Amino acid sequence: MSAQNGASVPSSREARIAIIGYGSQGRAHALNLRDSGFDVVVGVREGGAGHKRAKEDGLRTASLADATKQASLIAMLTPDLTHEEIFKDSIAPNLSAGDAVLFAHGFTIHYGRVVPPKEVDVILVAPKGPGDLVRREYERGRGVPCLFAVHQEVSGRAADRARAYAKGIGGVEGGAIETSFSEETETDLFGEQAVLCGGTTELVIAGFETLVEAGYQPEVAYFECMHELKLIVDLLYEGGLAKMHEFISETAIYGDLTSGPRIINDETRERMREVLADIQNGNFAREWILENQAGKPRYKALMEKDLNHPIEKVGARLRADMAWLKPGAN
Numbered sequence: 001m002s003a004q005n006g007a008s009v010p011s012s013r014e015a016r017i018a019i020i021g022y023g024s025q026g027r028a029h030a031l032n033l034r035d036s037g038f039d040v041v042v043g044v045r046e047g048g049a050g051h052k053r054a055k056e057d058g059l060r061t062a063s064l065a066d067a068t069k070q071a072s073l074i075a076m077l078t079p080d081l082t083h084e085e086i087f088k089d090s091i092a093p094n095l096s097a098g099d100a101v102l103f104a105h106g107f108t109i110h111y112g113r114v115v116p117p118k119e120v121d122v123i124l125v126a127p128k129g130p131g132d133l134v135r136r137e138y139e140r141g142r143g144v145p146c147l148f149a150v151h152q153e154v155s156g157r158a159a160d161r162a163r164a165y166a167k168g169i170g171g172v173e174g175g176a177i178e179t180s181f182s183e184e185t186e187t188d189l190f191g192e193q194a195v196l197c198g199g200t201t202e203l204v205i206a207g208f209e210t211l212v213e214a215g216y217q218p219e220v221a222y223f224e225c226m227h228e229l230k231l232i233v234d235l236l237y238e239g240g241l242a243k244m245h246e247f248i249s250e251t252a253i254y255g256d257l258t259s260g261p262r263i264i265n266d267e268t269r270e271r272m273r274e275v276l277a278d279i280q281n282g283n284f285a286r287e288w289i290l291e292n293q294a295g296k297p298r299y300k301a302l303m304e305k306d307l308n309h310p311i312e313k314v315g316a317r318l319r320a321d322m323a324w325l326k327p328g329a330n
Helices: 024-035 049-056 064-070 080-094 131-139 158-168 181-196 198-213 218-227 229-247 250-263 266-280 283-293 297-307 310-319
Strands: 016-020 039-043 060-062 073-076 100-103 121-127 146-152 176-178
Touching (some): 016 024, 016 064, 024 049, 024 131, 024 158, 039 064, 049 060, 060 064, 064 080, 073 158, 080 283, 146 158, 146 181, 158 176, 181 198, 181 266, 198 218, 198 310, 218 229, 266 283, 283 297
Parallel strands (some): 016 039, 039 060, 100 121, 146 176
Antiparallel strands (some): 121 146
Protein backbone atom coordinates (compact mmCIF):
# COMPACT_ATOMS: atom_id res chain seq x y z
CA MET A 1 0.00 0.00 0.00
CA SER A 2 1.38 3.43 -0.89
CA ALA A 3 0.79 6.58 1.12
CA GLN A 4 -0.69 9.62 -0.59
CA ASN A 5 2.62 11.46 -0.28
CA GLY A 6 4.70 8.57 -1.58
CA ALA A 7 5.77 6.87 1.67
CA SER A 8 5.85 3.08 1.59
CA VAL A 9 3.71 1.56 4.32
CA PRO A 10 4.38 -2.09 5.26
CA SER A 11 1.44 -4.03 6.72
CA SER A 12 2.66 -4.99 10.21
CA ARG A 13 2.91 -3.65 13.74
CA GLU A 14 5.95 -1.73 12.46
CA ALA A 15 3.61 0.41 10.34
CA ARG A 16 1.00 1.11 13.00
CA ILE A 17 0.95 4.52 14.64
CA ALA A 18 -0.80 5.17 17.95
CA ILE A 19 -2.14 8.69 18.32
CA ILE A 20 -2.53 9.37 22.03
CA GLY A 21 -5.26 11.96 22.48
CA TYR A 22 -7.84 13.26 20.04
CA GLY A 23 -7.88 17.01 20.51
CA SER A 24 -7.00 19.58 17.86
CA GLN A 25 -3.58 18.20 16.90
CA GLY A 26 -4.48 14.56 17.61
CA ARG A 27 -7.44 14.60 15.25
CA ALA A 28 -5.51 16.35 12.46
CA HIS A 29 -2.54 13.99 12.73
CA ALA A 30 -4.69 10.86 12.87
CA LEU A 31 -6.84 11.79 9.87
CA ASN A 32 -3.92 13.02 7.76
CA LEU A 33 -1.87 9.90 8.49
CA ARG A 34 -4.83 7.65 7.72
CA ASP A 35 -5.47 9.46 4.45
CA SER A 36 -1.76 9.12 3.61
CA GLY A 37 -2.15 5.35 3.87
CA PHE A 38 -0.79 4.73 7.35
CA ASP A 39 -2.34 2.28 9.82
CA VAL A 40 -3.58 4.40 12.72
CA VAL A 41 -5.09 3.58 16.10
CA VAL A 42 -6.26 6.35 18.44
CA GLY A 43 -5.60 5.95 22.15
CA VAL A 44 -8.44 7.59 24.08
CA ARG A 45 -10.42 7.10 27.26
CA GLU A 46 -13.59 5.17 26.45
CA GLY A 47 -16.73 7.26 26.63
CA GLY A 48 -14.93 10.58 26.41
CA ALA A 49 -15.46 13.27 23.79
CA GLY A 50 -12.30 12.21 21.92
CA HIS A 51 -13.43 8.59 21.81
CA LYS A 52 -16.81 9.57 20.39
CA ARG A 53 -15.36 11.88 17.75
CA ALA A 54 -12.68 9.43 16.63
CA LYS A 55 -15.39 6.78 16.16
CA GLU A 56 -17.49 9.23 14.17
CA ASP A 57 -14.44 9.91 11.98
CA GLY A 58 -14.15 6.20 11.26
CA LEU A 59 -10.90 5.61 13.13
CA ARG A 60 -9.91 2.54 15.14
CA THR A 61 -9.79 3.32 18.87
CA ALA A 62 -8.31 1.59 21.90
CA SER A 63 -7.36 2.40 25.47
CA LEU A 64 -4.10 4.29 25.92
CA ALA A 65 -2.32 1.12 27.02
CA ASP A 66 -3.73 -1.08 24.25
CA ALA A 67 -3.00 1.51 21.57
CA THR A 68 0.62 1.59 22.74
CA LYS A 69 0.86 -2.21 22.65
CA GLN A 70 -0.50 -2.30 19.09
CA ALA A 71 1.91 0.24 17.59
CA SER A 72 5.61 0.81 17.08
CA LEU A 73 5.33 4.61 16.93
CA ILE A 74 3.42 6.32 19.73
CA ALA A 75 2.57 10.01 19.27
CA MET A 76 1.89 11.90 22.51
CA LEU A 77 -0.68 14.53 21.51
CA THR A 78 -2.40 15.28 24.82
CA PRO A 79 -1.73 18.59 26.64
CA ASP A 80 1.85 18.93 27.91
CA LEU A 81 1.10 18.70 31.60
CA THR A 82 -0.83 15.44 31.19
CA HIS A 83 2.17 13.68 29.65
CA GLU A 84 3.90 12.70 32.88
CA GLU A 85 0.98 10.74 34.35
CA ILE A 86 -0.14 9.23 31.03
CA PHE A 87 3.38 8.16 30.13
CA LYS A 88 4.06 6.59 33.51
CA ASP A 89 0.72 4.77 33.79
CA SER A 90 -0.18 3.79 30.23
CA ILE A 91 2.71 4.24 27.81
CA ALA A 92 6.01 3.25 29.43
CA PRO A 93 4.83 -0.20 30.70
CA ASN A 94 3.63 -1.12 27.22
CA LEU A 95 6.58 -0.04 25.06
CA SER A 96 8.79 -2.56 23.27
CA ALA A 97 12.47 -2.17 22.47
CA GLY A 98 12.90 -0.32 19.19
CA ASP A 99 9.61 1.57 19.43
CA ALA A 100 9.51 5.32 18.87
CA VAL A 101 7.78 7.90 21.06
CA LEU A 102 6.92 11.11 19.25
CA PHE A 103 6.03 14.53 20.67
CA ALA A 104 4.54 17.58 18.94
CA HIS A 105 6.19 19.94 21.45
CA GLY A 106 9.39 19.32 23.37
CA PHE A 107 8.29 20.71 26.76
CA THR A 108 8.05 17.53 28.81
CA ILE A 109 11.22 15.98 27.40
CA HIS A 110 13.30 19.16 27.51
CA TYR A 111 12.36 19.90 31.13
CA GLY A 112 12.68 16.29 32.25
CA ARG A 113 9.03 15.67 33.11
CA VAL A 114 9.03 12.52 30.96
CA VAL A 115 12.10 10.26 30.73
CA PRO A 116 11.51 7.49 28.17
CA PRO A 117 13.36 4.17 28.51
CA LYS A 118 16.75 3.93 26.83
CA GLU A 119 15.63 1.29 24.31
CA VAL A 120 13.21 3.52 22.34
CA ASP A 121 13.64 6.35 19.83
CA VAL A 122 12.43 9.74 21.04
CA ILE A 123 11.49 12.11 18.23
CA LEU A 124 9.59 15.32 17.61
CA VAL A 125 7.37 16.57 14.79
CA ALA A 126 5.94 20.02 15.51
CA PRO A 127 3.58 21.58 12.93
CA LYS A 128 3.79 25.37 12.98
CA GLY A 129 0.07 25.85 13.12
CA PRO A 130 -3.06 24.68 14.99
CA GLY A 131 -4.57 21.29 14.28
CA ASP A 132 -7.51 22.66 12.32
CA LEU A 133 -5.12 24.37 9.90
CA VAL A 134 -2.95 21.23 9.65
CA ARG A 135 -6.04 19.30 8.54
CA ARG A 136 -7.43 21.98 6.19
CA GLU A 137 -4.13 22.48 4.38
CA TYR A 138 -3.67 18.73 3.96
CA GLU A 139 -7.15 18.40 2.44
CA ARG A 140 -6.19 21.10 -0.06
CA GLY A 141 -3.11 19.12 -1.09
CA ARG A 142 -0.80 21.50 0.72
CA GLY A 143 0.70 21.45 4.19
CA VAL A 144 1.74 23.39 7.27
CA PRO A 145 5.52 23.65 7.81
CA CYS A 146 6.95 21.30 10.45
CA LEU A 147 9.97 21.16 12.69
CA PHE A 148 11.42 17.72 13.42
CA ALA A 149 14.07 16.52 15.83
CA VAL A 150 15.69 13.46 17.39
CA HIS A 151 16.28 13.41 21.15
CA GLN A 152 17.21 9.75 21.53
CA GLU A 153 18.44 7.42 18.78
CA VAL A 154 18.18 3.65 19.19
CA SER A 155 16.90 2.15 15.94
CA GLY A 156 19.33 3.87 13.59
CA ARG A 157 16.39 5.40 11.73
CA ALA A 158 14.87 7.82 14.20
CA ALA A 159 15.27 10.79 11.85
CA ASP A 160 13.69 8.79 9.01
CA ARG A 161 10.74 7.98 11.26
CA ALA A 162 10.29 11.65 12.08
CA ARG A 163 10.50 12.66 8.41
CA ALA A 164 8.02 9.97 7.37
CA TYR A 165 5.57 11.10 10.04
CA ALA A 166 6.00 14.75 9.00
CA LYS A 167 5.36 13.72 5.41
CA GLY A 168 2.29 11.75 6.42
CA ILE A 169 0.64 14.76 8.06
CA GLY A 170 1.53 17.03 5.13
CA GLY A 171 4.41 18.80 6.84
CA VAL A 172 6.95 18.15 4.10
CA GLU A 173 4.67 19.86 1.59
CA GLY A 174 4.87 23.02 3.73
CA GLY A 175 8.59 22.63 4.43
CA ALA A 176 10.29 20.54 7.14
CA ILE A 177 13.21 21.95 9.14
CA GLU A 178 15.44 19.88 11.39
CA THR A 179 15.91 21.26 14.89
CA SER A 180 16.46 20.03 18.45
CA PHE A 181 14.06 19.52 21.34
CA SER A 182 15.65 22.43 23.21
CA GLU A 183 15.49 24.83 20.26
CA GLU A 184 11.88 23.95 19.42
CA THR A 185 10.75 24.24 23.04
CA GLU A 186 12.55 27.45 23.94
CA THR A 187 11.73 29.33 20.73
CA ASP A 188 8.10 28.20 20.81
CA LEU A 189 7.60 29.38 24.39
CA PHE A 190 9.43 32.64 23.71
CA GLY A 191 7.40 33.34 20.57
CA GLU A 192 4.13 32.77 22.42
CA GLN A 193 5.08 34.91 25.39
CA ALA A 194 7.03 37.78 23.87
CA VAL A 195 5.42 38.23 20.46
CA LEU A 196 2.50 36.10 19.30
CA CYS A 197 0.28 36.04 22.38
CA GLY A 198 1.67 37.96 25.34
CA GLY A 199 3.44 40.70 23.39
CA THR A 200 0.67 41.23 20.85
CA THR A 201 -2.26 41.27 23.26
CA GLU A 202 -0.51 43.63 25.67
CA LEU A 203 0.39 45.96 22.79
CA VAL A 204 -3.21 45.96 21.54
CA ILE A 205 -4.63 46.60 25.02
CA ALA A 206 -2.09 49.34 25.77
CA GLY A 207 -2.92 51.07 22.48
CA PHE A 208 -6.67 50.81 23.15
CA GLU A 209 -6.28 52.19 26.68
CA THR A 210 -4.07 55.07 25.48
CA LEU A 211 -6.67 56.22 22.98
CA VAL A 212 -9.64 55.83 25.33
CA GLU A 213 -7.83 57.66 28.15
CA ALA A 214 -7.15 60.49 25.67
CA GLY A 215 -10.90 60.84 25.09
CA TYR A 216 -11.41 58.91 21.87
CA GLN A 217 -14.42 56.63 21.41
CA PRO A 218 -13.79 53.02 22.55
CA GLU A 219 -15.33 51.76 19.31
CA VAL A 220 -12.88 53.75 17.19
CA ALA A 221 -9.98 52.68 19.43
CA TYR A 222 -11.03 49.03 18.98
CA PHE A 223 -11.02 49.31 15.20
CA GLU A 224 -7.61 50.98 15.11
CA CYS A 225 -5.83 48.76 17.63
CA MET A 226 -7.43 45.32 17.28
CA HIS A 227 -9.70 44.98 14.27
CA GLU A 228 -7.19 46.24 11.69
CA LEU A 229 -4.43 44.06 13.11
CA LYS A 230 -5.63 41.20 10.86
CA LEU A 231 -4.85 43.20 7.72
CA ILE A 232 -1.26 43.76 8.82
CA VAL A 233 -0.73 40.21 10.08
CA ASP A 234 -2.05 38.77 6.82
CA LEU A 235 0.33 40.93 4.79
CA LEU A 236 3.29 39.95 6.97
CA TYR A 237 2.27 36.27 6.79
CA GLU A 238 2.00 36.35 3.00
CA GLY A 239 5.07 38.39 2.11
CA GLY A 240 6.96 39.71 5.10
CA LEU A 241 7.86 43.35 5.65
CA ALA A 242 8.13 43.96 1.91
CA LYS A 243 4.50 43.04 1.21
CA MET A 244 3.25 45.06 4.17
CA HIS A 245 5.11 48.13 2.90
CA GLU A 246 3.74 47.54 -0.59
CA PHE A 247 0.11 47.61 0.55
CA ILE A 248 0.04 50.32 3.21
CA SER A 249 0.28 54.06 2.60
CA GLU A 250 3.55 55.99 2.60
CA THR A 251 2.26 57.87 5.64
CA ALA A 252 1.81 54.55 7.45
CA ILE A 253 5.25 53.39 6.34
CA TYR A 254 6.92 56.56 7.62
CA GLY A 255 5.11 56.25 10.94
CA ASP A 256 6.13 52.57 11.12
CA LEU A 257 9.80 53.34 10.49
CA THR A 258 10.05 56.30 12.85
CA SER A 259 7.65 55.47 15.70
CA GLY A 260 7.99 51.70 15.87
CA PRO A 261 11.45 51.91 17.49
CA ARG A 262 10.04 54.34 20.09
CA ILE A 263 7.61 51.62 21.24
CA ILE A 264 9.83 48.55 20.87
CA ASN A 265 13.12 49.87 22.19
CA ASP A 266 16.19 48.74 24.12
CA GLU A 267 14.17 48.42 27.32
CA THR A 268 11.64 46.18 25.55
CA ARG A 269 14.44 43.99 24.20
CA GLU A 270 15.90 43.68 27.69
CA ARG A 271 12.52 42.47 28.98
CA MET A 272 12.46 39.96 26.08
CA ARG A 273 15.89 38.69 27.09
CA GLU A 274 14.59 38.23 30.65
CA VAL A 275 11.61 36.23 29.36
CA LEU A 276 13.95 34.08 27.27
CA ALA A 277 16.27 33.52 30.24
CA ASP A 278 13.34 32.30 32.37
CA ILE A 279 12.48 29.83 29.62
CA GLN A 280 16.07 28.66 29.16
CA ASN A 281 16.80 28.15 32.86
CA GLY A 282 13.51 26.35 33.51
CA ASN A 283 11.97 29.01 35.76
CA PHE A 284 8.89 29.36 33.56
CA ALA A 285 8.40 25.58 33.34
CA ARG A 286 8.69 25.17 37.12
CA GLU A 287 6.27 28.04 37.72
CA TRP A 288 3.71 26.64 35.26
CA ILE A 289 3.96 23.11 36.68
CA LEU A 290 3.50 24.38 40.25
CA GLU A 291 0.57 26.56 39.13
CA ASN A 292 -1.15 23.47 37.72
CA GLN A 293 -0.45 21.44 40.85
CA ALA A 294 -2.07 24.21 42.93
CA GLY A 295 -5.24 24.18 40.80
CA LYS A 296 -4.30 27.17 38.62
CA PRO A 297 -5.52 30.00 40.90
CA ARG A 298 -3.32 32.69 39.35
CA TYR A 299 -4.07 31.45 35.84
CA LYS A 300 -7.81 31.70 36.49
CA ALA A 301 -7.57 35.17 38.05
CA LEU A 302 -5.46 36.55 35.20
CA MET A 303 -7.75 34.96 32.61
CA GLU A 304 -10.83 36.50 34.25
CA LYS A 305 -9.16 39.92 34.28
CA ASP A 306 -8.24 39.57 30.60
CA LEU A 307 -11.72 38.53 29.48
CA ASN A 308 -13.38 41.32 31.50
CA HIS A 309 -11.29 44.09 29.94
CA PRO A 310 -13.39 46.82 28.23
CA ILE A 311 -11.86 45.98 24.85
CA GLU A 312 -13.63 42.59 25.05
CA LYS A 313 -17.01 44.14 25.71
CA VAL A 314 -16.62 46.73 22.93
CA GLY A 315 -15.29 44.11 20.54
CA ALA A 316 -18.12 41.64 21.18
CA ARG A 317 -20.66 44.37 20.46
CA LEU A 318 -18.98 45.43 17.22
CA ARG A 319 -18.31 41.90 15.98
CA ALA A 320 -21.99 41.04 16.38
CA ASP A 321 -22.66 43.27 13.33
CA MET A 322 -19.88 41.73 11.21
CA ALA A 323 -21.81 39.19 9.16
CA TRP A 324 -18.65 37.74 7.60
CA LEU A 325 -17.50 36.48 11.02
CA LYS A 326 -20.58 34.35 11.58
CA PRO A 327 -20.35 30.52 11.07
CA GLY A 328 -21.04 29.54 7.49
CA ALA A 329 -20.34 32.99 6.08
CA ASN A 330 -18.34 33.10 2.86
